[in-house]
Amino acid sequence: MEIKKLVEKIESHTDFSYEEIQHVVLDYTNGKISDEEFLPVVSAIYNNNLSDKCLYYLTKAMKNSGEILDLSPLGQTVDKHSTGGVSDTTTIVIVPILACLGTKMLKLSGRSLGFTGGTCDKLECFEGYKTDIPLDKAFSLVNTNGGCMMTTTANLAPADKKIYALRDRTNLVDNISLIASSIMSKKLATGADMLVLDVKYGNGAFMPNKKNAIVLGKKMKMLAKLDGKKAKIVYGNMAEPLGYNIGTLLECMEAIDILKHYNKKNPLTKACVRLAATCHALDKHIPYIFAKKKVIQVIKNGQALEKLKTMIKSQGGSIALFYQNYPPSQCELSSQQNGKVTGFETKLLGEIANELNHKYKTNKYGIITYHKIGDKINKKDKLMSLFCPKEEAMNITNKIKNAIIIK
Numbered sequence: 354m355e356i357k358k359l360v361e362k363i364e365s366h367t368d369f370s371y372e373e374i375q376h377v378v379l380d381y382t383n384g385k386i387s388d389e390e391f392l393p394v395v396s397a398i399y400n401n402n403l404s405d406k407c408l409y410y411l412t413k414a415m416k417n418s419g420e421i422l423d424l425s426p427l428g429q430t431v432d433k434h435s436t437g438g439v440s441d442t443t444t445i446v447i448v449p450i451l452a453c454l455g456t457k458m459l460k461l462s463g464r465s466l467g468f469t470g471g472t473c474d475k476l477e478c479f480e481g482y483k484t485d486i487p488l489d490k491a492f493s494l495v496n497t498n499g500g501c502m503m504t505t506t507a508n509l510a511p512a513d514k515k516i517y518a519l520r521d522r523t524n525l526v527d528n529i530s531l532i533a534s535s536i537m538s539k540k541l542a543t544g545a546d547m548l549v550l551d552v553k554y555g556n557g558a559f560m561p562n563k564k565n566a567i568v569l570g571k572k573m574k575m576l577a578k579l580d581g582k583k584a585k586i587v588y589g590n591m592a593e594p595l596g597y598n599i600g601t602l603l604e605c606m607e608a609i610d611i612l613k614h615y616n617k618k619n620p621l622t623k624a625c626v627r628l629a630a631t632c633h634a635l636d637k638h639i640p641y642i643f644a645k646k647k648v649i650q651v652i653k654n655g656q657a658l659e660k661l662k663t664m665i666k667s668q669g670g671s672i673a674l675f676y677q678n679y680p681p682s683q684c685e686l687s688s689q690q691n692g693k694v695t696g697f698e699t700k701l702l703g704e705i706a707n708e709l710n711h712k713y714k715t716n717k718y719g720i721i722t723y724h725k726i727g728d729k730i731n732k733k734d735k736l737m738s739l740f741c742p743k744e745e746a747m748n749i750t751n752k753i754k755n756a757i758i759i760k
Contacts, residue, residue: 356394432545697726706718
């Protein structure tokens with residue numbers, strides 16, 4: 354009866370109370386309500402717009418379904434979240450930058466999801482690096498090093514995990530209210546005082562266009578505010594890979610390259626600087642332009658690179674990767690015409706790299722691209738290098754030969 358009344362309120366656009374949604378969400382999380390019984394609630398939300406108040410009540414109920422981290426022993430903290438994208442290694446770059454500047458971040462990250470790579474998978478490219486560590490150890494590392502990167506704790510917003518699985522099975526994923534509540538229930542449970550939300554859009558992201566991304570960004574910022582948190586939204590165009598390297602190990606190596614050699618023309622460098630500066634400005638209450646100068650300085654003087662080495666070693670990881678050269682490619686693709694790069698099949702490139710590593714249970718396979726949208730191309734210019742087993746090269750070449758669009 355409680356579920357029926359809740360569904361009726363949602364469908365009639367009548368506000369429900371926090372207690373009503375909390376009771377149903379907790380009963381579903383604890384197994385007292387079945388998937389079949391809870392599905393009408395998800396369907397009603399999917400087909401009807403919740404008011405901001407009700408969306409927050411849903412998010413709060415999901416957040417409160419599990420552990421809420423208390424980061425107060427660390428002092429003021431900032432967290433960053435990306436909605437996902439191809440060749441996105443920003444976390445590995447910005448956490449050591451912020452640590453150098455005194456902005457603390459306990460970064461809880463996930464693993465590969467769909468066509469996007471996972472930060473924890475990339476961190477484990479540093480042999481021996483432990484992503485799964487106790488919280489007291491993580492707190493100690495933040496206080497010692499200024500930051501820590503680890504996996505998400507198992508009991509963080511368990512309602513979201515169960516609700517998302519139901520949405521995925523029933524094709525109820527692409528709804529902005531449900532996406533916002535899913536993301537923010539986890540982010541608010543992490544306990545950071547301030548949030549920087551990196552909302553991606555385009556064919557290499559989960560939001561198809563900027564209009565949808567802006568709606569999602571506004572919803573997430575609203576949810577943060579209602580929960581007493583400060584939030585800034587940064588929008589990123591994923592019409593092309595964020596960096597040049599695609600694939601777990603290759604992306605990790607590109608993150609190191611960014612900290613080794615400041616290259617303001619690299620779009621991934623620009624994204625990392627923008628996110629780090631936004632986090633630092635929010636934390637220290639300083640103008641963005643001042644924060645940006647400080648971010649660039651700690652990259653140029655090598656402090657951020659050394660800080661990343663320290664952070665890797667502190668969690669048991671080897672720093673041998675910092676001194677390794679790129680492996681030889683299996684094959685290279687060249688342009689068959691003169692023209693200009695006008696687009697990418699970004700999602701396809703991400704899918705190919707993820708499928709390769711999953712199939713062969715490795716992290717070393719992937720793709721390196723050499724151009725961005727707007728670049729002029731001459732016939733026979735190198736477009737991509739492919740890293741894969743010999744027996745896969747021809748098949749994958751045929752799949753990705755048109756992934757860079759030249760006109």
